[in-house]
Amino acid sequence: MKHYLYLFLLVVAVSSCKKESDYIYETTPVTVQQSGAVKNNVKSTTEFISIAYADLFGSNISQAQLTKLGNVYVSFGDKKVVEDRIILNFLNVPGLQIPSTPSVNGDTTAFVSKTYKKFYNREPNAFEAYYWKEQIRLNANVSPLVMYYVLMTSDEYRFY
Amino acid sequence: MNMNRRKFLKTAGLAAAGAIAAPYILPSGRLFAATGARKVNHVVFCLYAGGVRNLESVQMMDGNLMPNLLNGTAPISPDIAGAMDILPASPLSQPLQNYGTLFKQVKYRRGPTGHYNGHTVAVTGQYVDIDLNIRAHPENPTVFELYRKHNSPQKAALNSWWVAQNLGPYPALNFSSHEEYGAAYGANFIAPTWLISQDGYDVLGNPKVFGSNEKAAISNLQQFVNQNFNKSYTDGSAGVVNDNPDAALLQSFISDLYTKAQGGQFLNPWGAGPAMNNDMYNICFAEEIIKQFKPELLVVNMQDVDVGHFNYTSYANNLRKADFAAAHLWNTIQNTPGMANDTVMIIIPEHGRNQFGNTSVDAYGRYALDHTAPVDLISGDQMARDIFCMVVGPVGVVKQGQVINTAMGESSDVVPVIANLLGFDSSIPGYIGVKDYNSCDLKAAFY
Numbered sequence: 001m002k003h004y005l006y007l008f009l010l011v012v013a014v015s016s017c018k019k020e021s022d023y024i025y026e027t028t029p030v031t032v033q034q035s036g037a038v039k040n041n042v043k044s045t046t047e048f049i050s051i052a053y054a055d056l057f058g059s060n061i062s063q064a065q066l067t068k069l070g071n072v073y074v075s076f077g078d079k080k081v082v083e084d085r086i087i088l089n090f091l092n093v094p095g096l097q098i099p100s101t102p103s104v105n106g107d108t109t110a111f112v113s114k115t116y117k118k119f120y121n122r123e124p125n126a127f128e129a130y131y132w133k134e135q136i137r138l139n140a141n142v143s144p145l146v147m148y149y150v151l152m153t154s155d156e157y158r159f160y
Numbered sequence: 161m162n163m164n165r166r167k168f169l170k171t172a173g174l175a176a177a178g179a180i181a182a183p184y185i186l187p188s189g190r191l192f193a194a195t196g197a198r199k200v201n202h203v204v205f206c207l208y209a210g211g212v213r214n215l216e217s218v219q220m221m222d223g224n225l226m227p228n229l230l231n232g233t234a235p236i237s238p239d240i241a242g243a244m245d246i247l248p249a250s251p252l253s254q255p256l257q258n259y260g261t262l263f264k265q266v267k268y269r270r271g272p273t274g275h276y277n278g279h280t281v282a283v284t285g286q287y288v289d290i291d292l293n294i295r296a297h298p299e300n301p302t303v304f305e306l307y308r309k310h311n312s313p314q315k316a317a318l319n320s321w322w323v324a325q326n327l328g329p330y331p332a333l334n335f336s337s338h339e340e341y342g343a344a345y346g347a348n349f350i351a352p353t354w355l356i357s358q359d360g361y362d363v364l365g366n367p368k369v370f371g372s373n374e375k376a377a378i379s380n381l382q383q384f385v386n387q388n389f390n391k392s393y394t395d396g397s398a399g400v401v402n403d404n405p406d407a408a409l410l411q412s413f414i415s416d417l418y419t420k421a422q423g424g425q426f427l428n429p430w431g432a433g434p435a436m437n438n439d440m441y442n443i444c445f446a447e448e449i450i451k452q453f454k455p456e457l458l459v460v461n462m463q464d465v466d467v468g469h470f471n472y473t474s475y476a477n478n479l480r481k482a483d484f485a486a487a488h489l490w491n492t493i494q495n496t497p498g499m500a501n502d503t504v505m506i507i508i509p510e511h512g513r514n515q516f517g518n519t520s521v522d523a524y525g526r527y528a529l530d531h532t533a534p535v536d537l538i539s540g541d542q543m544a545r546d547i548f549c550m551v552v553g554p555v556g557v558v559k560q561g562q563v564i565n566t567a568m569g570e571s572s573d574v575v576p577v578i579a580n581l582l583g584f585d586s587s588i589p590g591y592i593g594v595k596d597y598n599s600c601d602l603k604a605a606f607y
Contacts (some may be wrong), residue, residue: 039389042397068359074327075360077334077349078317079398081410088367128388141377146370150381156389158397 039159045073047160049086052152055118056090058097080153087152091145099144108133111144119151121160198583199557199606202454202503204493205303205578206443206486207282207461209275211468211531211544212509216479218264218548225479228487229256229507229550240473240524245435247484251491256507259490260552261562261605266569268511273533273544275466276329278510278571283322283333283459285575285594289535294329297337301592303575304347305335307457310579310587315456318406320347321449323460325442327351330461334400346400347457348410352445353438356417356426365418413452417445430488437478439464443485447492454498456582460489461510468513472526490552504553504581506574515543547571551605558605568601577602 043051049069053061061069069086076082090096099111112132116124124132135142151157215221223236228250236244270287271277276294281287284300292298301309304320324330335346354360370378386392402410420426429444430436439462446460462482468475486507494500517527533544549569551558576597579585585597597603 039391042393065363068363071327071354072357072360072364074331075351075354076414077322077331077346077400078402078407078410080393080401081407081414082364084407085364085367085411085414088369089364091368092366125388131384135377135381139377141371141373142381143374145368146374146378146381149368149370150378150385154382154385154389155391155393156385158393159389159391 039156041160043158043160045070048083048158049073052087052090055152056096056098056148057093083158084153087149091149098148101143108136112136112147115144115147115151119148120156196580196583196586199581200502200504200553201456201582202493202499203457203578203581204450204489204503204505205282205457205459205574206489206505206507207279207459207510208482208486208507209279209282209461209510210463210465210478210482211273211275211278211511211513211529212465212479212482212547213513213529213543214264214546214548215515215543216476217509218262222476225476226483227255227480228252228483230262230483231255231257236476240476240526243473243524244477244480246433247435247480248431250484250487252487256487256490256552257550257563258561260505260550260558260560261564263549263551263564263569263602263605265565265567266508266547266549266602267567267571268545268547269570269572270535270537272535273511273531275463275510279330279333279461281571282508282510282574284336285572287572292329295332297332297335297342299337301336301338301341301345302333302347303459303578304457305338305341305345306575306579306588306592306594307582307584308345308347309341310584311582312587316406317346317348317400317402318409318453319455320457321446321453321455321459322347322349323442323446323449323458324349324351325353325438325461325463327354343398343400347459348400348402350445350449352417352448353441355414356421356445361418361421364414365422367415409453413449416452417448430484432481432484435481437464437481439478439482440485440488443489447489450492450496450499454496457578462486468529469518470520470528471522472517472528473522473524475529501554504551504558506549506551506577508549508571508574509547510571512544512546514541516541549574549602551577551602557607559607562605564604568604570601573600573602576600577605581606 046066049066050061073082109129112124112129116122216225218230220232220234222240223234224230224232225236268278271281271289272291274291276292277288280292280298283302284298285303286300304322307320308315322334331349331351334349335341335343428436430440432440442462443460446458449455449458462485464478465475465482467478490505493503493505511531513529513531518530520528522528531544533542534540572595576585576595577600579588580597588594
């Protein structure tokens with residue numbers, strides 16, 4: 001009987017004195033992006049110009065430059081025409097941050113994905129990724145500059 | 161078949177009603193079609209704006225300050241004559257009034273005598289009795305929308321232009337917020353003295369140029385990305401919309417203007433030297449549009465006379481410059497194949513100015529003039545409602561050399577007159593509220 005008592009006390013001692021585990025709670029990394037289907041708001045003129053500049057030059061546009069662009073923007077009625085011209089001028093300004101073609105050819109899928117996230121704030125869907133990859137690989141005229149221009153003058157780029 | 165008299169009359173009446181109504185219900189689903197005969201194929205509406213008082217214009221209180229438009233050799237008052245800039249000789253062989261009809265007592269009938277109100281009345285043909293929200297498009301359809309919607313076949317935006325001398329609220333006048341009209345029927349708008357400027361060149365003058373193969377690829381890719389998005393930016397937010405070929409023409413036109421500007425062609429385009437003001441430049445650029453696109457409907461304004469709030473003598477000086485510019489515009493029209501002898505030009509201020517001066521006195525001892533006619537139409541100084549109108553055009557269309565000295569015509573006549581000239585006045589639905597052409601006094605200018 002005494003043996004049983006020692007055994008019981010041993011079991012109790014082992015089980016009740018177990019060292020507590022340290023649990024670390026973390027969130028799973030989530031990519032924040034927006035589906036094209038839920039972009040319902042049109043960017044304001046200032047937003048459009050500022051974002052386009054930042055997307056291409058990696059820095060904020062100066063207030064003086066923004067004022068100039070704002071004035072010429074309202075001085076022409078067809079906004080698609082004037083926006084097209086703004087983007088084309090940006091694409092001709094020194095300091096433009098744009099990938100070179102060889103690196104694009106190196107990993108076209110990654111380039112397409114990165115470019116979609118940059119301009120549309122989302123991943124391309126499978127069809128878009130495939131289409132662009134094929135265009136870039138098969139058509140020598142589809143350079144990074146062309147892809148930037150196409151995305152920046154698209155309807156989706158005008159929305160958020 | 162038995163048919164009594166009552167049934168016969170009923171049947172015949174229904175048939176007749178159907179025969180009358182049928183032409184207005186088109187296979188396309190449009191309720192109305194433009195059916196009227198055109199008097200001309202082009203109208204240029206020159207808003208001699210900024211607030212011009214009849215005392216200085218047609219009544220020549222300080223002499224003939226508008227010798228390019230008006231007959232008369234009365235010298236400019238000696239006390240201000242020395243302050244007048246030297247301008248080139250008239251481009252016309254005789255004053256413009258001889259090419260048409262001059263109405264000397266026209267009314268800006270109702271509403272506040274403000275610039276934006278006045279411009280809104282001019283382009284919509286409807287008075288606005290309240291101060292307008294200068295950030296908003298007009299509520300009533302503009303003449304551009306009426307023109308584009310009620311012509312059959314419908315007209316492209318490239319046929320209609322609004323050329324504004326300044327920004328502020330004026331870019332909003334190329335289309336209305338009316339649910340049946342709007343941007344889809346709007347005019348191309350340009351404020352050329354802002355667009356074709358050093359600032360404009362700095363940010364728009366050096367675009368990347370893609371090669372033809374790249375352009376072909378871009379076209380396909382743009383189609384692809386826009387098809388994959390479920391909204392179109394052109395649904396109102398993008399202003400007036402031109403189709404791709406016309407947009408390309410506009411890009412080319414803008415580039416051409418920058419090239420000309422860089423080449424110095426706009427430094428002294430009329431030989432007026434330092435006298436060239438913004439009004440003259442605005443008309444100069446309107447002439448570029450006329451030469452390039454031969455628009456069917458172009459509205460252009462001038463506003464430099466509004467310096468009259470502070471300086472009467474400069475107001476008088478700018479009245480002369482606007483006079484020269486209007487004559488130059490007509491001369492260009494008459495030297496543009498396709499528009500010569502097929503254009504009516506209408507000149508009218510948006511409103512006048514007060515009879516009594518404000519407290520600002522210029523260096524020549526003249527009191528400056530505001531334009532603040534009370535909206536009750538009775539009290540105070542109502543002179544800002546008195547304006548003139550000149551209508552010039554081809555022989556056989558416009559009565560030549562006619563002067564109407566009695567009170568005839570009002571601001572709201574201009575839109576229905578334009579509609580009649582371009583053959584769509586009868587297609588404008590009555591509920592829109594545009595005045596019936598047949599009740600417009602300005603029709604006295606036409607045969």
